[in-house]
Amino acid sequence: MAEKVRIADIHKYEGQEVTIRGWLYNMRSSGKLRFLLVRDGSETIQCVVFKKDVSEATFADTDQLTQESSIVLTGVVSADERSPLGYEIQVKTLQIVQLADEYPISKKEHGVDFLMDHRHLWLRSSKQHAILRIRHEIIRAAQEYFNKEDFILVDSPVFTPNAAEGTTTLFETDYFGSKAYLTQSGQLYAEAGAMAFGKVYCYGPTFRAEKSKTRRHLTEFWMIEPEAAFFDLDDDMQLAEEFVSHIVQSVLKNRQPELQTLERDTSKLECIKPPFPKIHYEEAVDILKKNHIEFRHGDDFGGTDETVISEQFDQPVIVHHYPAAIKAFYMKRDPQEPQYALAMDMLAPEGYGEIIGGSQREDDYETLLQRIREHNLPEDAFAWYLDLRKYGSVPHSGFGLGIERTVAWIAGIQHIRETIPFPRTLQRLNP
RNA sequence: UCCGGCGUAGCUCAAUCGGCAGAGCGGGUGGCUGUUAACCACUAGGUUGUAGGUUCGAGUCCUACCGCCGGAGCCA
Numbered sequence: 183m184a185e186k187v188r189i190a191d192i193h194k195y196e197g198q199e200v201t202i203r204g205w206l207y208n209m210r211s212s213g214k215l216r217f218l219l220v221r222d223g224s225e226t227i228q229c230v231v232f233k234k235d236v237s238e239a240t241f242a243d244t245d246q247l248t249q250e251s252s253i254v255l256t257g258v259v260s261a262d263e264r265s266p267l268g269y270e271i272q273v274k275t276l277q278i279v280q281l282a283d284e285y286p287i288s289k290k291e292h293g294v295d296f297l298m299d300h301r302h303l304w305l306r307s308s309k310q311h312a313i314l315r316i317r318h319e320i321i322r323a324a325q326e327y328f329n330k331e332d333f334i335l336v337d338s339p340v341f342t343p344n345a346a347e348g349t350t351t352l353f354e355t356d357y358f359g360s361k362a363y364l365t366q367s368g369q370l371y372a373e374a375g376a377m378a379f380g381k382v383y384c385y386g387p388t389f390r391a392e393k394s395k396t397r398r399h400l401t402e403f404w405m406i407e408p409e410a411a412f413f414d415l416d417d418d419m420q421l422a423e424e425f426v427s428h429i430v431q432s433v434l435k436n437r438q439p440e441l442q443t444l445e446r447d448t449s450k451l452e453c454i455k456p457p458f459p460k461i462h463y464e465e466a467v468d469i470l471k472k473n474h475i476e477f478r479h480g481d482d483f484g485g486t487d488e489t490v491i492s493e494q495f496d497q498p499v500i501v502h503h504y505p506a507a508i509k510a511f512y513m514k515r516d517p518q519e520p521q522y523a524l525a526m527d528m529l530a531p532e533g534y535g536e537i538i539g540g541s542q543r544e545d546d547y548e549t550l551l552q553r554i555r556e557h558n559l560p561e562d563a564f565a566w567y568l569d570l571r572k573y574g575s576v577p578h579s580g581f582g583l584g585i586e587r588t589v590a591w592i593a594g595i596q597h598i599r600e601t602i603p604f605p606r607t608l609q610r611l612n613p
Numbered sequence: 614u615c616c617g618g619c620g621u622a623g624c625u626c627a628a629u630c631g632g633c634a635g636a637g638c639g640g641g642u643g644g645c646u647g648u649u650a651a652c653c654a655c656u657a658g659g660u661u662g663u664a665g666g667u668u669c670g671a672g673u674c675c676u677a678c679c680g681c682c683g684g685a686g687c688c689a
Contacts, residue, residue, distance in 0.1 A: 212652085213645040232646075249639090264647075284623080288639050289650045291625050295681060351687090367689090392687055393614075405689065484686080527689090536689060584689030598689095609681070 184256045190224035192259055192269050201256045202227070202271065205306070206247050206282075208289065216244045218273070220253065221306070229255060229271040240276050249288075250306070252279035294597075301604055302613045312440035313600055316433055316593045321385075321585065323432035324406050327425050328383045333408055336375035336382040338368025344563040351391040353401075364389035367582060370512070370567055372409035373543060376578050377570055383408040395608055397597040398485070398535050400586060402606040409580030415524040415542045418579035419500050422528055422538055423458040425583070426498060430454040433592050446594040450532065453496050460500045463522065466491050482508045489533040498537070502526040511553040513541040514577075526581070534591035540581020547571035 184199040192200070204222030211217070214233035219226055233241050247253070257273040286300055287307070297304045304310055328335075341355070341362045352363040368384040375382035385406045392399070408421065430451050433441070441448055461469075470477045473490050477483075482504070483491065492499055503522040506515050513523040528538035544550045550571055554564050589601035599605040604613065 208650080210648045210651050211645085212648055215646050215648075217648050217651085219649085228649080230647080234646090264649080266649085284640065286623070286639095288624060291638090293625075293682090296624070388689080390688070394685095394687065395682090396684070399688075403689065482687085485684090539689060582689065587689060 188224040189220070189222045189227045189267075192225070192227060192267070192271075195259045196261055196269065197259065199256060199258050199274070200271070201254060202229075203254045203279075204252070206249060206251045206253060208249065209244070209247055211244075216241075218244065218247070218253075218255075220255070225267060226308075227267050227269065227271060228265055229257060229273050231273045231276070236273060236275070240273075243276055243278055246281060247278070248282045249285040250303075251282040253277065254279060298599065298605070298610060299613070305603060308443060310600065312437075312443040313589065313593050313595060314603060315440050316437050316444075317585070317589045317601060319433050319437050320429055320588055320592065321404075321406075323429045324425070324583070325385070326432070327428045328408060331381065333381040333383045333410075334375070334379045336372065336379065336384055337386055338365065338371035338384045338407075340365050340386065344560060351393075353389050353391045366390055367405065368407050369409065369580060369582065372407050372580060373567070373570055373578065376409040376411045376580070377574065377576075380412075381408070381410045393608055396485070397599075398587065398590075400598055400602065400605055400607055403598075403602070404585040405582045406585065407580060407582040409578065411576050411578045413542070413579040414577055415502065415526065415579060418540055418542060418581060419460060419502065419526055420456075422500065422526070422540060422581055422583075423456040423498075426458075426528065426538070426588075427455050429588070430592060441593070444593055444595070446592075450496075451592065454498070458497045458500055458528070459495050460502060460526075463501060463503045463505065466501045469494055480505050480507065485535065488529050488535050492529040492531055492533065492535075496531060498528050498530050500526050500528050500538075509541070511557045511559065512543050512550070514544045524579075528581075530587065530591040532591065532594075535587060536584075537587045537591060538581050538583050540579065542577065542579040545571060545575045545577055547575065 184201045187195060187200045187202060189202055189204070202220060202222055204220045206218055207221045207226055208219040209216060216231040218229040218231065220229050231241065231244050254277045255273050256275045257271040259269055259271055261268060262270045287297070287303055305314070341357060342365045343362060352366060355362050355364065366388050368386060372382055372384050375384070383406060386404065387402055388405045389402055391401065410417070410421070413421070434448060434451055466483070467477065467479060469491050470487055475487060475490055477487060491501065502525065503516060504525045506513070506521060506523040509523040509525050513525050516522045516524055524542035526540050527536050529535065530537045544553060547568060551568060554561060586598045586601040589595070590598050593601065595601055599607060
């Protein structure tokens with residue numbers, strides 16, 4: 183009985199008979215020869231069927247095979263220079279598990295909309311494999327970093343009774359007769375966690391009902407949000423830069439083949455090491471002025487503005503001290519210059535935009551209550567949040583990192599919709 | 614919501630000035646003992662997004678609608 187092996191491990195079995203289980207990626211035939219390209223999720227390998235080496239029934243079976251038919255085959259592993267993997271399998275027996283119907287995704291070009299309609303099948307192709315493996319590595323490395331730094335995972339709820347920030351449109355749902363909203367951030371709950379555990383993070387999906395139609399937007403995206411007690415804005419920025427460089431270096435270390443598949447210029451990633459450049463909002467505005475960009479002082483930066491600012495640097499750049507007027511109610515103001523919030527955004531290089539938004543939080547009860555009133559937010563819904571300022575309030579800070587934008591940047595993908603298995607956008611809820 | 618673009622075979626596209634709707638891939642049949650998006654021959658496959666209009670004649674021009682894509686605003 184041949185050992186069942188993953189194709190990724192095939193190099194350990196040269197000269198031995200093995201069984202692999204997978205799907206037919208492609209087949210080429212040449213008279214009495216059949217070349218089956220078989221993938222099993224871990225890798226793809228060419229399997230050679232010689233008519234004289236197999237039974238007549240087995241050889242006849244290969245003629246029926248269609249793209250993506252599921253098969254189990256047994257054969258001997260042999261080294262071969264002509265194979266991209268370095269090995270191929272000389273087939274002895276072949277079992278068809280299921281003969282696939284005509285497969286909609288051919289090896290030629292397809293449009294994005296067609297591929298997205300078949301996203302459940304598109305995930306099988308090599309480019310999507312590479313992207314999602316990099317996504318996996320980014321999430322793994324992010325959790326590894328927080329674990330190493332003694333942050334505790336304290337997840338936030340998805341159903342919430344109120345908006346974290348009054349401005350953004352929320353998805354409304356019926357919650358047994360009353361209204362509930364899908365969360366747009368786990369931050370407020372992470373703050374409660376930080377007061378309980380000191381250092382925490384949450385990781386989960388977040389939802390924005392904004393009608394944004396750009397390559398940087400999804401209606402459902404994943405965010406990882408650390409929050410730490412006794413952290414000021416400087417501590418927060420230092421955490422952010424060390425966290426992001428750990429993620430980039432982990433991808434470089436563990437996902438080289440995937441980066442090559444995507445033809446990513448890794449020299450742009452190798453230089454990502456702390457410290458990152460940190461500039462005041464006013465310095466960022468000066469950069470826009472020098473580049474003759476029309477910009478109204480006091481506004482937030484648009485997509486083009488972000489690109490121009492980030493192009494001045496090889497590394498991600500952190501912009502801090504935004505005008506308080508354009509920032510969320512919970513952000514603490516700078517005591518020296520109260521017109522500025524102790525806020526910071528991290529902009530990814532190469533025009534990939536904002537990947538982190540964070541701040542030091544307002545920790546004074548009266549000030550926070552006043553902000554809630556100024557923003558016309560329901561006081562009773564925030565009673566528990568205000569409690570955090572009544573029972574041992576301390577300076578604290580945190581940030582949120584958008585997973586999909588980070589994947590797009592590190593993997594070098596133009597459009598964010600390919601960085602998540604099943605994207606949800608303004609126009610797409612299926613599959 | 615606003616601005617711009619595109620809808621032709623299962624898929625990706627072509628069709629000159631308004632004049633017989635085509636190719637490649639995929640499917641089917643046959644051939645080939647080392648193929649690398651294999652190749653060769655033959656073959657099936659169409660309400661040109663929908664509705665109306667102009668014209669001897671519309672894939673092509675006009676109007677409306679529908680769908681999708683890109684960008685702006687807003688944000689991670």
